Amino acid sequence: MSSGERLPSTRELAEQLHISRTVVVLAYEQLLAEGFVRGHTGSGTYVAEGLGTVRQSTHISGAKVNLSRFGSLAESATAKVSFPGNRSTPLRKDFAYGLSDVETFPFEMWRRILLRHAREAPVRELDYGPAAGSLALRDAISVHLRRSRAVVCDPSQVIVVNGSQQALDLIARVLIEPGDRVAIENPTYQGTREILRTAGARLLPVLVDRDGLNPAKLPEAAHIAFVTPSHQFPTGAILPLARRLTLLDWARKKGAVIVEDDYDGEFRYGEQPLESLQGLDTEGRVIYVGTFSRTVFSALRIGYLIVPKSLVPAFTSAKWLCDRHTATLEQETLAEFITNGMYERHLRRVRRRNTAHRKALLDAIHKYLGGRVEVTGDGAGAHVVLWPRKSVSESIVVEKAASQGVGIYGISQYFLTRPSRTGLMLGYSRMNEQEIREGIRRLSEIL
Amino acid sequence: MSSGERLPSTRELAEQLHISRTVVVLAYEQLLAEGFVRGHTGSGTYVAEGLGTVRQSTHISGAKVNLSRFGSLAESATAKVSFPGNRSTPLRKDFAYGLSDVETFPFEMWRRILLRHAREAPVRELDYGPAAGSLALRDAISVHLRRSRAVVCDPSQVIVVNGSQQALDLIARVLIEPGDRVAIENPTYQGTREILRTAGARLLPVLVDRDGLNPAKLPEAAHIAFVTPSHQFPTGAILPLARRLTLLDWARKKGAVIVEDDYDGEFRYGEQPLESLQGLDTEGRVIYVGTFSRTVFSALRIGYLIVPKSLVPAFTSAKWLCDRHTATLEQETLAEFITNGMYERHLRRVRRRNTAHRKALLDAIHKYLGGRVEVTGDGAGAHVVLWPRKSVSESIVVEKAASQGVGIYGISQYFLTRPSRTGLMLGYSRMNEQEIREGIRRLSEIL
Numbered sequence A, B: 001m002s003s004g005e006r007l008p009s010t011r012e013l014a015e016q017l018h019i020s021r022t023v024v025v026l027a028y029e030q031l032l033a034e035g036f037v038r039g040h041t042g043s044g045t046y047v048a049e050g051l052g053t054v055r056q057s058t059h060i061s062g063a064k065v066n067l068s069r070f071g072s073l074a075e076s077a078t079a080k081v082s083f084p085g086n087r088s089t090p091l092r093k094d095f096a097y098g099l100s101d102v103e104t105f106p107f108e109m110w111r112r113i114l115l116r117h118a119r120e121a122p123v124r125e126l127d128y129g130p131a132a133g134s135l136a137l138r139d140a141i142s143v144h145l146r147r148s149r150a151v152v153c154d155p156s157q158v159i160v161v162n163g164s165q166q167a168l169d170l171i172a173r174v175l176i177e178p179g180d181r182v183a184i185e186n187p188t189y190q191g192t193r194e195i196l197r198t199a200g201a202r203l204l205p206v207l208v209d210r211d212g213l214n215p216a217k218l219p220e221a222a223h224i225a226f227v228t229p230s231h232q233f234p235t236g237a238i239l240p241l242a243r244r245l246t247l248l249d250w251a252r253k254k255g256a257v258i259v260e261d262d263y264d265g266e267f268r269y270g271e272q273p274l275e276s277l278q279g280l281d282t283e284g285r286v287i288y289v290g291t292f293s294r295t296v297f298s299a300l301r302i303g304y305l306i307v308p309k310s311l312v313p314a315f316t317s318a319k320w321l322c323d324r325h326t327a328t329l330e331q332e333t334l335a336e337f338i339t340n341g342m343y344e345r346h347l348r349r350v351r352r353r354n355t356a357h358r359k360a361l362l363d364a365i366h367k368y369l370g371g372r373v374e375v376t377g378d379g380a381g382a383h384v385v386l387w388p389r390k391s392v393s394e395s396i397v398v399e400k401a402a403s404q405g406v407g408i409y410g411i412s413q414y415f416l417t418r419p420s421r422t423g424l425m426l427g428y429s430r431m432n433e434q435e436i437r438e439g440i441r442r443l444s445e446i447l
Helices: A010-017 A021-033 A107-120 A135-149 A163-175 A190-198 A241-254 A309-323 A328-339 A342-372 A394-403 A433-446 B010-017 B021-033 B107-120 B135-149 B164-175 B190-198 B241-254 B309-323 B328-339 B342-372 B394-403 B433-446
Strands: A037-040 A044-047 A158-161 A181-186 A202-207 A224-227 A257-261 A286-291 A303-306 A373-376 A383-388 A424-427 B037-040 B044-047 B158-161 B181-186 B202-207 B224-227 B257-261 B286-291 B303-306 B373-376 B383-388 B424-427
Touching: A107 A328, A107 B107, A135 A158, A135 A286, A135 A303, A135 A328, A135 A342, A158 A163, A158 A309, A163 A190, A163 A257, A163 A286, A163 A303, A163 A309, A163 B309, A181 A190, A190 A202, A190 B309, A224 A241, A241 A257, A309 B164, A309 B190, A328 A342, A328 B328, A342 A373, A342 A383, A342 A433, A394 A424, A394 A433, B107 B328, B135 B158, B135 B286, B135 B303, B135 B328, B135 B342, B158 B164, B158 B309, B164 B190, B164 B257, B164 B286, B164 B303, B164 B309, B181 B190, B190 B202, B224 B241, B241 B257, B328 B342, B342 B373, B342 B383, B342 B433, B394 B424, B394 B433
Parallel strands: A181 A202, A181 A224, A224 A257, A257 A286, B181 B202, B181 B224, B224 B257, B257 B286
Antiparallel strands: A037 A044, A158 A303, A286 A303, A373 A383, A383 A424, B037 B044, B158 B303, B286 B303, B373 B383, B383 B424
């Protein structure tokens, strides 16, 4: 296609490619965000000027390309995060989720540490660093996790990666062969699903209920399970202790591995918060995945794996092969930010803010939506899911809300099977309490 | 093993694991560098104190691990870079290769740009960024490559990655299925070899001669070839124009893809420097790989791919799946560093310095080693290879030199077959001219 040409409508393209319209919408939003296309409400999407010709084909003449794996735009546009602000109608009340708290983050302090490391960096911090990460950061992470999440580990078990997406990729590389049967929660984060698909895994989805994954329903054939026990993504369910113990028992009996993605574990609102699943494991069967994308900021690209000691060499090798190591300056800065106590202090502030936002949100839901919706996910994390009791169309509600400047996000894209109910995701980390109330009031007029 | 325990000797372990002793030596050096073990000359290597127990097994009881892919330490310890300074005898004359010029790099200017971006970063630079890289950096890279390497591209074809290792990984993901036949140079960079192996490719090594890869010897079965035409790694051969054209012709006839790894393309000493292979390609069959690891600094972790337009969506998706995107602050800093002309100026300074070092090295080789060695690789890059005419043992020469404080590096680890001659790699970017002369003088006493 050339500059100024009109792209097919999202409905046309979805039909043509036999993929869900949500995926196409997200792909178009990504193209908008990256400046490749321009959008006009009601009049479609156009190739941006000055970009030359964009070919639609995904091949080199005669050459084989893994089209099945990477041929569509879909993967690049799906995310454990919503896409705010790429619409023609600005979303002034945007319940975006999966974002860090940039208002609270102490950037001045962060920059001071960054600059000192940039200034004093010895030559060894400019050359290639250790594949598993800087010793200072691995140490800081293990100390923090022991205290905050009751993770049982020492620094040698920490593998520093570029966010949790790379952690999932390394796990697939080290532990999954094509054809392997893998149990995953349904619904689940697309980053997990797509990494497993491209690794050739056979996905065995386990429908989650209000308490998350039911270990009694784990398929016999699976030898590895991917779970989000602290705040199931996306439903927000918290896995109760009894299920955690049954899950670990299942792994022991099967000789299986459990991957615990603790993407939201730092934010908990219950009276007796549950710590990590990894901390309950006595056999070294749990691989723990964490990220600083929501607690520091996403563009930093730092996450980590806590792996059993026996797997440290394999994961270190896999990380080396992927990209040798994560950028050093960011690692050293983050290590000091954690070690000097700033990170803990920041987390406390974010927890207080999230607690207030969550209360405003639940109060507004109670006031304006009353008995019309069920709520899940309010026990932890920074988003909830509204499940309207009356049957409504996800796309219609999402579009109507957007036209009123309210950003809400459908849950259906995360399901591997057709969802039986409509669910709407609402994040609350980036809005103030007044915006939250006004957003829910407007939403109540639509629902 | 526990703290203070003695590791098996490199010879014992090599025999036990049926791998080359060089690989074990490098693995031990990596462990030393990461602080997991301590070394005493002549008395072996010991597990460092305070690290708890290091298990030798690489498995979870009952669980399947891709041992064949990631089970050994070897991959994490092999590199397109030498490991200086991890020995008990310090290498005062270290011909380390694969390193950037940290003496010449304008860090003050770099830090000023870094700090300004850290200070002024708008919120969108703290949230997730575009998978293919920041538009400013993609633009800066395409402008630079068009001018400096005659690469034919526009910004939409640039995919920003975490160094060339990730570029190679993305290529393997997008273009290679298990069992695919892939032509690679012999010898070759291990990062390339191991990525292809873990992707399940069948490697078809093509022995390089003084002019690099001979396209007439490309195997019929290959549908993709990995080449380093500017400065063959590790021999340093420059692929002549006639061979380049034959290579492109082979790709056209076969419907094949060529991967051009231009790791050292910025440093050339000939009268009529050859530009990139990509620039000669009229069919979009060349994928170009570049890195800032040698021209800025390695710990930055930024490299790039230039891909045919038809493959942009596939590579963007693959990058998203791997780790969503490369850290934003580094990308923005680098974009400005290139755009404001600092990068070009720095490259000119490094070229001048390398030119002087190279002359000192070639003069010293002529003076002290005369007709006793052949030299390859002096036409480009920042390292040469010495090939002693008399039959000598690589490991004996390397160890003797090390005992004299001279760091030289055997080439045998890069071969896929048993090398017919001994080759010694000498980098010259980090030594001054006097050190170079003294190093060669000492080496002449050993050879």
